[in-house]
Amino acid sequence: MSGTVVNNETLSLPTQHYDCVIIGGGVLGLCCAFYMRQFHPEKSLLLIEQEGIPSELGATFVSPAIVHGLFANPESYKKAKWSKHLLQNLSNITGIDRPHNQAYFPVGYVQFMDEHYDDSTTQEDFLESRSEVEQKNFQALLDLSYCKSVCFDADGGYASAENVAQHFGYAAVREGTDLLLNARATFSSSQSLSIERLSYNKKMQQEVVRQESLSFAQCIVAAGHSSGTVLEGLGELVECPKVYMQYPKIEGDSQLILGADLGTGGKLELPVISYQGFHLRTQADGLLVIPPALAADSIGYQPTEGKLMGVQVGLRREIIDSIMNNLDNFPCFAWESLNLGKAVRQVRGAWQIAYEQPAWQQLKENNHIYLLHGGREAMSLGLATAHELAQSIEIE
Template identity: 35%
Template sequence: MTSPAPSSGRVFAHVGQPFEERAYDVVVLGGGRMGLAAAFYLRTFQPDARVLIVERGGIPSEGGLTGVARGVWTALDLPSAWKARARWTRGVWRDPASETGVRRPHDPPFHEVGVAALSEHGEDAARFLARLPQEHRILATTLLDFERIGGAVFDDTGGYGSATTLALSYGYGAVRLGADLLLNTEARLTNAGVEVRRLDITSTMQIVVAETHNVTASHVVVAVGSEGPALLEHDLGVVTTHGRAYVQFPRLELTAPSDFPVLRRSGFTLRPGEGGLRVLPPVRGADPAGYEPVGGRLVGVPVGVRREVIDDLLVALPDVPAFESDKLDLGKAALDVPGAWEARPIGGWPVWERVSKNVSLLLGGPEADRVGLSVALDFAATLSGARGRPWEDRA
């Protein structure tokens, strides 16, 4: 172990702030919620460990998935092996400050509105509809054909929130506990740790590498989302079987109150968001190597969502008549539709794995909303030799 870290960490936001550190116990690559949570828990379990977080942009991971994540928690369809972890994660969604000690009153809260899966099973769909307030009922019948669907399963413990809120809470919490944060910095893996490349912007708005430093580390955590497997292969020659996919979230331009329930049907999830309802498409497998995001065509007209999303929309039309209206915003190019690359861990659930003696990979993926934070905690506890997990205590 190197010398003990200070009681409070430092934030290096730009190259004007000299960065002279050259050794850490753990370097975490990635400022998304998984990486920031791992850093927070590492400092929690090992208060004397020197921890550095390296992020290419700002937090939470500008340009990554955290900013546009689905943000939906529900107990529906949870395998028994994940239930205790998911219940613990929901507690963090409800009140991140209870875990991290950081409360930002202006951050979006977790909306405990319930999640309804509309299917042939469960209670009669008309009874589910009748339990909604009048204004919610009107919007729901605009979205879905309840007579055709017939049934509903409602999870009143579910809801939606902001993954950004979680990431910021863990980021501030990690720094408060003593982790250093290096922003606007690229990183490459080396045999001894990482090479950090601090970025700057010129007067002609070009991003350039202003400084390069080698930082040794006893352990490196690769938590850069979908780019993690490729980084391991490129820098260390370590090949993993995880994949990635480019996900897009179209929007229905219908006014939806924040207390409107999350609705699921035909693989799609509809949840309130800025400017209307966010449309979360079904989760597909990994994209082929070399895939570049490109919009498709709908009745010969170029749109911004990829062809696979259009196919799913067409299949869902009988159940979700709102998709046939002019309220569905598909954009004219891929850049018009919010989206990002998302990891596809083998097995579909968040995972951490040790890929070499001093390097570990941490991946979230589509199920990060429900159990991702528990996997980050589990990794940090295992690396630190800590025993017991909070979901085991509450199971």
């Protein structure tokens, strides 16, 4: 039987006690909910999200969601393979058919490297294997003088994290998950949650319109960068460092050559490019420029724009520095079409958990509570991690 969706304060949940509650309706919370129904169909399950799905407050909403399987560690390699298979067969696996909301774009993933590795090919061999249009685009975008070798993952690419999340959300509800939207959860004890039901007033400000409480046997905190704050309510210190990440965009540029399908709008077709820690990913006729990972921000940091040659731009200083330091490797960083914005809000960005890899953990003192977090490789490894947690969790 389908679960109940409670999306405004006038509606009530069918019960005030659940066997398991998941806090956070980002891609990982929703994926975990879907698999929880499969592994524990007889247990009651509630997912609480403080906004809608997708939520503009989460990392899933802005994620460029790059996916690849180029992991040296065999465990990560296996997880990425599993995740790619899931993404490629998402409609079949979830039973949710959303033909106008493509979830995965397996355009390939190419990593250009300065070192030579055993399983890599030479740059020349790789370029020769690609179309003329792609070769010209690679040459326009990158200076590969120092590139010694290339690894290519033909099944890699990028996802629409938002669409992936919605597939899992619909499927989880269809399989019996109750969904409580516009509701912020905080721990009031190790076995209960205080819920603030939220609504928008005429000035579009969020306000608390109702308060209630719920009890649970097990709880999974999948609240993204807010997980640390949510867990503070338990009095147990769990490290959840966060970092504000942004990515500028190269708007359609005449130096880029569009694919052969000019009749359908001249789409730019390129695999995801990884070089010197940067990723370039197509979006319409332009490219997203995803900078290398930054270290965690200090507590209280607020994203502020930086200055480039005395002019204010919307990128934080560390990202401007990494772009400036890589002008030689990326001739495209000097193009006027690289849109750096004028204020932080004009450049796509969000807070994210400052971990490279997604993971789950059982809390030490409250071992009926679990933390499930993403990280930079959330789409490549996170779905398998959420599946693993749903399979491993024991519900009395």
